[in-house]
Amino acid sequence: MTSQAALAAMGTGWDYAIIAFYFVFILSFGSFFGRFSKSTRDFFFSGQRFSWWLIAMSMAATGVGSYSFVKYSQKGFEYGLSSSMTYMNDWFFMPFFMFGWLPIIYFSRVKSIPEYFERRFGTKCRIMAVIFMLMYMIGYIGYNFFTLGTVTEALLDVNLYTAMSVIALISAVYIAVGGQTAVIFTDLVQGLMLISAGLLLFFLGLWYLGGDGGLATGLPNFWSNLTLAQRLPFSGFNKPPDFNFVGIFWQDGVASSITFLFINQGLIMRFMAAKSMTEGRRTILFNVCLILPLSMIVVGNAGWLGRAMVGMGILPDDLDPTKAFVTVASLVCLPGVFGFVLAALTAALMSTIDTLTNATSAVLIYDVYQPYIRPGRPDRHYLRAARLISLCTSAVGLGVGCIFAYYGEDMYYIHAKFIGIVTPPIVVAVFLGAFWKRYTPTAAFWSMLGGGLLIWISTFKPGMIKPFADLFGVGPDGKGDYGYMRSLFGLVTSGAIGVIISLFTRPKPQSEIAGLWIGSMHLARKFFKGGQPNFEIGQKIVAGLKMSAEGTTRPGAEEIRMPDAPAHQPPASYAVVRLATADMERMKVKPGDLLYVGDSRRWLGGLRSLHCRAGQPHDQGNVVLISEEAFKAGSFIPTRPVRVEKFF
Numbered sequence: 001m002t003s004q005a006a007l008a009a010m011g012t013g014w015d016y017a018i019i020a021f022y023f024v025f026i027l028s029f030g031s032f033f034g035r036f037s038k039s040t041r042d043f044f045f046s047g048q049r050f051s052w053w054l055i056a057m058s059m060a061a062t063g064v065g066s067y068s069f070v071k072y073s074q075k076g077f078e079y080g081l082s083s084s085m086t087y088m089n090d091w092f093f094m095p096f097f098m099f100g101w102l103p104i105i106y107f108s109r110v111k112s113i114p115e116y117f118e119r120r121f122g123t124k125c126r127i128m129a130v131i132f133m134l135m136y137m138i139g140y141i142g143y144n145f146f147t148l149g150t151v152t153e154a155l156l157d158v159n160l161y162t163a164m165s166v167i168a169l170i171s172a173v174y175i176a177v178g179g180q181t182a183v184i185f186t187d188l189v190q191g192l193m194l195i196s197a198g199l200l201l202f203f204l205g206l207w208y209l210g211g212d213g214g215l216a217t218g219l220p221n222f223w224s225n226l227t228l229a230q231r232l233p234f235s236g237f238n239k240p241p242d243f244n245f246v247g248i249f250w251q252d253g254v255a256s257s258i259t260f261l262f263i264n265q266g267l268i269m270r271f272m273a274a275k276s277m278t279e280g281r282r283t284i285l286f287n288v289c290l291i292l293p294l295s296m297i298v299v300g301n302a303g304w305l306g307r308a309m310v311g312m313g314i315l316p317d318d319l320d321p322t323k324a325f326v327t328v329a330s331l332v333c334l335p336g337v338f339g340f341v342l343a344a345l346t347a348a349l350m351s352t353i354d355t356l357t358n359a360t361s362a363v364l365i366y367d368v369y370q371p372y373i374r375p376g377r378p379d380r381h382y383l384r385a386a387r388l389i390s391l392c393t394s395a396v397g398l399g400v401g402c403i404f405a406y407y408g409e410d411m412y413y414i415h416a417k418f419i420g421i422v423t424p425p426i427v428v429a430v431f432l433g434a435f436w437k438r439y440t441p442t443a444a445f446w447s448m449l450g451g452g453l454l455i456w457i458s459t460f461k462p463g464m465i466k467p468f469a470d471l472f473g474v475g476p477d478g479k480g481d482y483g484y485m486r487s488l489f490g491l492v493t494s495g496a497i498g499v500i501i502s503l504f505t506r507p508k509p510q511s512e513i514a515g516l517w518i519g520s521m522h523l524a525r526k527f528f529k530g531g532q533p534n535f536e537i538g539q540k541i542v543a544g545l546k547m548s549a550e551g552t553t554r555p556g557a558e559e560i561r562m563p564d565a566p567a568h569q570p571p572a573s574y575a576v577v578r579l580a581t582a583d584m585e586r587m588k589v590k591p592g593d594l595l596y597v598g599d600s601r602r603w604l605g606g607l608r609s610l611h612c613r614a615g616q617p618h619d620q621g622n623v624v625l626i627s628e629e630a631f632k633a634g635s636f637i638p639t640r641p642v643r644v645e646k647f648f
Contacts, residue, residue, distance in 0.1 A: 018339030049598070050273050052282035054605035059270055059283065060191040060291045063260070064352075068299040069198075069345055070147050071415060073325035076303020079243055080230025083303060087296035088233070089253025090261075094288055098281045100518045101262055101434055106277045107524035108515050113263055113430070114367040120433045120508075120516045121441040128448045130367050132426040133265060137356045137363075138393070139418055142400025144352050149405065161402060168353075168398040197344030198298025204332040205305035209312065225311030226304070241477040242413070247484030251416055255487035259423040262430050265363055266355035275596055275606050276647060302328040357397070361389040416484050421459065424490025425451035432498050437517050441508065443501035451494025458489060465489045525648060531592055533648040538588030540645040541622075542600050543579070545636055548625040574613040575630035579644065581617040587646050589614050594647040597624060599640055610634030614646075 075083040110116045113133060118126035149164040203215075209225075210218025223231070238244050261267055261284075274280040306324040309315040309331075319327060329341055365386050374381065404414065425448040432439040432447070458464045465482040468489045469475070477483045507513075515524045525533045577597060579589065589595070591614055598609030610633055618625055624642060626634075636642065 014339060016339065019343050022343035049275050049606040049609040049611070050279075051275065051602070051605045052279040052286065054188060055270050055274050055279070056283045056286045056291060057188045057191045059267065059287055060195065060295065063287075063291070064191075064194055064295050064299060068295075069302070069325050070150070070322065072299040073301075073303035073306070073328070074321040075243060076300040077306045077319070077321045077324035078303070079235055080226055080307055081233055081300075081304060082230075082235040082243075083300045084296045085234045085245065086248055086252040087292050087299075089249060090257050090292060091288055092253075093258060093261075094284060096431075096435070097261055098284055100521075101430075102271060102280050102284070103277060103521050103524055104434055104516060104518070105268060106272065106280065107521075107528040109528070111366045112363050113265055113268060114363060116516070117429070117433075117444070120513060121429075121444040125429070125441060125444045125448070126367060128445060129426060129429070130363060132422065132448060132452070133263065133363055134360065136259065136263075136422050136426075137265065137360045138397055138400055139422065141353055141356050141360070141393070141397030142402075142404055143415065143418065144356075145398055145401030146404035149401065161405070164398055164401050164405075168394045168401075194344040195294055195298055197341050198301065199294075200337070201329065201332065201341055202297060202301040202305070204334075204337070205301065205328060208332040209305070209308060221312065222305070222308045225308040230304075230307060238473040239475075241475045242483055244474060244484075246472045247474060250488040250491065251419055251484035251486075255423045255427055255491060256419045258427050258431070259419070263423075263426055264356075265359035269359055269362060270355075275598075275609065275611070305332070353394070353397070357390055357393045360393045361386050364389050364393075413479075413483075417459075417481075417486070420484065420486035420490060421455055424455060424487055425449075425494045428491060428494040428498055432495070432502075433517065435518050436502075437510070437513070437519055438502055438507050439498060440502045440505040442505040443498045446501055447494045447498035450497045451490055454493050455486065455490045458486060468492065529594055529648060534588070534590055534593050534646070535648055536588035538646055539586045540643060541579075541583050541587060542641050542643050543583060544623045544641055545631065545638065546620070546623040546625055547628050547631050548578075574611055575627060575633065576615040577612045577630065578615045578618045578625040580622055581619060583622065583644070584614065584617045587644070589646050591616055596645050596647060597626075597634065597642050599636065600643045601640070602643075608635045608637065608640075610636075611647075 072083050072086070105116065108116070108119070110119070114126045114129040117129040145164040145168060149161070153159065153163060206215055206218035206222055208218070209221045210216065234245050235243050235248070236245065238246055241247075271280045271283065274283060302325045303321075306315055306319070306328045309328070310317050310319070314331070315327065329338065333341055365382055369385055369389070370377075370382060374385070428451065429444045429447050433444060454464070462476070462481045465485050466476075469482045469485040472485075474482065474485055482489075510520075514520045515527050574594070577595065579587070579595075584590075593614045595612050595614050596609065597612055598604075598606055610630060612626075612630065615625075624644060626636075
């Protein structure tokens with residue numbers, strides 16, 4: 001059976017029913033969590049309550065977009081297993097994130113990356129950061145709409161623009177209703193779904209290659225029909241020009257990966273939704289050690305299978321590489337399974353779109369609408385605005401997707417060009433700001449503006465990149481450009497501007513940047529708590545909840561503000577709960593310490609929980625005295641016990 005005939009056979013009623021069920025389920029499931037978003041803090045950060053495993057699985061869904069299946073299958077078909085190297089470049093900067101950037105953003109309580117820029121450098125840099133971040137996030141939203149629409153058009157014979165519009169509408173509804181909590185829980189489901197579908201596709205592909213012999217024959221056939229070069233996990237150091245190790249390292253391993261993890265507001269909001277910084281560190285460690293290797297197999301295997309099929313004479317050698325995923329899926333999937341795979345592809349899109357849409361809304365609310373358009377309004381006003389902006393963001397992203405569709409090219413090339421143009425200046429500004437005290441506000445501003453202008457000019461005059469490409473022996477690609485080397489050009493020029501200007505301008509006083517660069521992390525916990533941290537190791541306890549107004553008032557800012565805290569550090573504000581004297585002794589808790597009170601059912605992942613501050617002990621037994629307001633904020637259930645742990 002030819003691939004076209006197989007393709008036609010796939011669009012059965014079962015396939016359409018499964019896809020329709022997925023849409024109904026995910027819309028209902030996501031909207032259900034709208035009741036847990038009672039404030040903008042809940043809408044964007046889920047009250048900082050979730051466990052590491054829930055954040056990690058939702059990150060898996062966010063990290064794998066619909067474009068991932070298409071573009072990595074393309075490169076897997078062209079170059080074999082070396083398509084995996086883009087997923088194996090993240091390990092080297094993990095310590096910078098875990099022990100540098102994560103403590104900075106968590107303990108400083110920034111609501112957005114542009115807010116960090118204002119605290120660290122000033123208002124002008126905040127505005128520049130907003131511009132770069134909106135270009136990055138809205139561009140990514142449009143790119144995802146375009147890639148999924150392209151695949152849907154090929155597989156189901158649905159009009160490209162119709163497919164993009166339906167996906168945009170469904171994702172916009174559940175994001176606007178549920179916010180970050182809906183995003184995290186729907187992405188948990190979608191992450192499991194897309195990983196399962198990707199691995200199932202690989203299994204079915206190997207079985208297909210084995211014929212009557214099944215996997216026992218399929219695996220040897222798969223391996224033997226790849227050339228030696230196609231079996232290697234890395235491409236050549238500087239060849240071919242459009243897919244080499246050095247270019248991929250600078251573009252995907254540095255510019256793209258650092259942007260995705262350090263600057264992508266959606267990912268930062270995930271870490272800010274974790275119940276503690278320790279949970280955030282567990283999340284990223286789990287992601288690097290397990291999720292990324294799994295994702296590498298999930299998104300690339302269709303291309304590897306396609307290349308083996310060429311070796312066996314099943315597919316022609318001149319097959320369009322951008323159609324590798326579509327063709328292989330149409331060959332190996334049975335009716336019904338095909339619907340599940342396409343639903344997973346849709347899940348990959350929606351899990352990325354929901355994160356970026358919610359993040360774009362956060363930037364527009366916290367960095368544009370609240371400070372400049374409607375300052376000083378009640379929180380419920382900003383919550384309504386956030387929901388409306390989420391809908392508008394989806395509409396704008398859809399428009400960008402239509403632009404990508406109009407100028408449709410090689411998807412991998414489009415992505416590389418987009419990353420190389422948008423990300424290097426803000427990557428340099430964040431990294432130097434976090435790890436170099438001497439980096440000045442003037443230097444940060446011109447790093448972004450000057451670096452951005454030089455990169456933009458290089459798109460018209462690619463000869464500007466040639467010296468950087470020549471340094472590594474990389475020649476021009478088929479379009480006369482230097483492909484991925486633009487990221488290196490942008491990083492070096494932006495970095496040079498920043499370092500040179502910093503040496504001739506005055507940095508901010510150390511007191512104004514306390515807690516905002518890695519050398520001041522010894523103060524960060526003190527500012528976060530509003531007092532001296534308590535690092536005594538105690539036990540966790542399980543207790544009942546009892547609503548009581550006695551001693552559970554919310555302290556004023558003057559009670560928790562440290563006299564030496566920097567002006568930019570907002571006062572901490574937590575509900576006060578009271579524990580039994582014996583429980584406080586077991587936990588090594590003192591009045592004023594930070595606590596986490598959560599439903600004792602760990603599988604909830606922190607859905608019903610609350611950060612609070614310990615008040616004076618009581619003698620009413622093994623119960624936690626909590627105010628009615630705090631009880632509602634934590635979404636607790638009266639009959640359920642809670643688990644209490646001390647932070648510091």
